[in-house]
Amino acid sequence: MKNVNRATRTAAAATVRWPLAVALLALTGAAQASNCHLNIEANDLMQFNARALQIDPECSEIQLTLKHVGKQPAHVLGHDWVLARTSDVAALANAGIAAGLDKGYLPAGDHRIIAATKVVGGGEETTISFNAAALVPGVDYSYFCSYPGHSTFMRGRVMLADKAKLAVNR
Numbered sequence: 354m355k356n357v358n359r360a361t362r363t364a365a366a367a368t369v370r371w372p373l374a375v376a377l378l379a380l381t382g383a384a385q386a387s388n389c390h391l392n393i394e395a396n397d398l399m400q401f402n403a404r405a406l407q408i409d410p411e412c413s414e415i416q417l418t419l420k421h422v423g424k425q426p427a428h429v430l431g432h433d434w435v436l437a438r439t440s441d442v443a444a445l446a447n448a449g450i451a452a453g454l455d456k457g458y459l460p461a462g463d464h465r466i467i468a469a470t471k472v473v474g475g476g477e478e479t480t481i482s483f484n485a486a487a488l489v490p491g492v493d494y495s496y497f498c499s500y501p502g503h504s505t506f507m508r509g510r511v512m513l514a515d516k517a518k519l520a521v522n523r
């Protein structure tokens with residue numbers, strides 16, 4: 354009896370930790386047959402419209418579209434979308450500041466960048482493709498905006514979706 358209670362409590366705590374991610378999984382699972390094309394928006398308030406993105410491990414190639422729904426031009430308040438290991442985000446964001454706008458606020462050829470869009474301004478959008486096989490199960494991944502000062506606010510988790518859960522949602 355005691356063991357059962359402990360297991361229930363642990364499961365509840367795990368669910369509470371990522372309420373947004375769980376909600377997003379439910380939404381994307383219901384709305385899309387395939388999660389191979391992801392969409393994310395960024396605005397003039399230095400926000401992405403999602404705090405987490407699910408990647409279907411069955412996609413060989415992931416497409417991501419970033420849309421800047423604000424009005425500010427790229428050199429004033431531009432945004433990009435960069436995917437990296439969570440442990441590399443802070444160092445990459447710092448290196449990006451030194452790189453400058455001409456380099457998209459990212460160090461050129463840096464192996465820590467798994468995928469990155471260009472910097473877009475208000476009203477613009479951009480789409481990139483990357484190989485889903487670049488993501489290793491069990492590793493913690495995040496996305497962030499490398500425009501100077503934005504990564505503190507503009508970041509989220511990237512998770513490889515659980516195949517069994519995706520099957521249920523479909």
Ligand SMILES: [Cu+2]
Nearest residue numbers: 432498500503
């Ligand atoms: Cu930004």
